[in-house]
Amino acid sequence: MQQADFCPIVDLNQALADLLTQARQMPISGKVADYIPALSQVAPNRLGIAVATLDGKVASAGDAAVPFSIQSLSKTYALTMAMQLQGDELWHRVRMEPSGQPFNSIVQLEWEQGIPRNPVINAGALVIADVLASHYSASINSFLMFIRRLTDCQSIYIDPKVYASEQQHGSRNAALAYLMKSFGNIQSEVPLVLEQYFHQCSVAMSCEQLARSFLYLANRGQDPVSGEQICSRKDAHRVNAILTTSGMYDQSGEFAFTVGLPAKSGVGGGIVAVVPNYGVIAAWSPPLNSFGNSQLAMHLIRALAEQLGLSVY
Numbered sequence: 001m002q003q004a005d006f007c008p009i010v011d012l013n014q015a016l017a018d019l020l021t022q023a024r025q026m027p028i029s030g031k032v033a034d035y036i037p038a039l040s041q042v043a044p045n046r047l048g049i050a051v052a053t054l055d056g057k058v059a060s061a062g063d064a065a066v067p068f069s070i071q072s073l074s075k076t077y078a079l080t081m082a083m084q085l086q087g088d089e090l091w092h093r094v095r096m097e098p099s100g101q102p103f104n105s106i107v108q109l110e111w112e113q114g115i116p117r118n119p120v121i122n123a124g125a126l127v128i129a130d131v132l133a134s135h136y137s138a139s140i141n142s143f144l145m146f147i148r149r150l151t152d153c154q155s156i157y158i159d160p161k162v163y164a165s166e167q168q169h170g171s172r173n174a175a176l177a178y179l180m181k182s183f184g185n186i187q188s189e190v191p192l193v194l195e196q197y198f199h200q201c202s203v204a205m206s207c208e209q210l211a212r213s214f215l216y217l218a219n220r221g222q223d224p225v226s227g228e229q230i231c232s233r234k235d236a237h238r239v240n241a242i243l244t245t246s247g248m249y250d251q252s253g254e255f256a257f258t259v260g261l262p263a264k265s266g267v268g269g270g271i272v273a274v275v276p277n278y279g280v281i282a283a284w285s286p287p288l289n290s291f292g293n294s295q296l297a298m299h300l301i302r303a304l305a306e307q308l309g310l311s312v313y
């Protein structure tokens with residue numbers, strides 16, 4: 001495939017190391033997520049960045065090889081799987097519009113008859129988890145196998161402490177799922193759907209693995225390293241569209257305005273941004289702003305995108 005004309009950089013590893021040095025001098029603003037208590041155990045000064053490019057190379061700096069809780073980043077993988085299983089039917093159960101509400105909001109769901117605004121707010125991700133739980137006999141295993149295939153790494157795991165913590169403090173997600181069940185938009189039993197969803201969020205991965213695993217989205221659905229078609233070109237387009245309009249929740253507009261890349265955040269402090277025809281950037285810093293997005297990871301991605309001229313607009 002023809003690569004677009006991005007600003008050349010002689011040594012990407014050095015550029016990332018320089019960015020991290022600058023970022024470390026910035027005051028830490030934001031707060032590590034504690035509504036899932038296991039997440040609050042992570043040191044706030046962790047900082048990492050990785051860039052995977054379509055030629056299969058991965059450049060990185062800082063804590064880029066340290067696994068952390070991927071949380072809502074997992075919604076991207078689950079959505080890719082569910083789109084393949086349900087085709088266009090899926091879009092009768094979940095919409096593709098920004099919500100204009102916090103990621104775990106419940107109010108909109110009552111007004112809109114149990115149809116979530118998009119697949120990356122928690123309500124939408126629960127519908128997606130239901131698609132997987134209803135289709136596969138061992139859906140958690142199928143999900144994990146999918147990520148292992150995308151990273152070519154068999155050691156990717158689910159953190160049992162994070163999973164237990166999510167289950168113990170998951171009343172709001174349970175409320176969302178039961179409300180949708182009352183509208184007929186959840187097919188499996190709610191505890192099964194929650195089990196699937198909490199396991200997905202509890203997967204641990206590093207920036208290097210995350211960047212590698214999202215490459216299919218930068219390459220029209222095809223893994224550029226293995227050559228495998230992970231999803232159709234149309235589905236890759238659609239996932240990127242959802243990430244652009246909703247991946248950073250109520251800050252998606254600002255992210256498009258300042259960075260100009262499809263991206264997904266997670267309350268573990270990770271952000272992954274897709275650069276079509278070039279590669280993927282993954283950054284990690286645990287303290288979050290009021291939207292639930294990592295303050296410093298956003299800064300790092302913005303700075304790199306500016307330096308390399310990566311905006312899609």
Ligand code: DON
Binds near residue numbers: 072
């Ligand atoms: O369900 C939750 O609230 C978490 N397991 C995931 C939320 C999340 O990562 C939102 N992202 N910024």
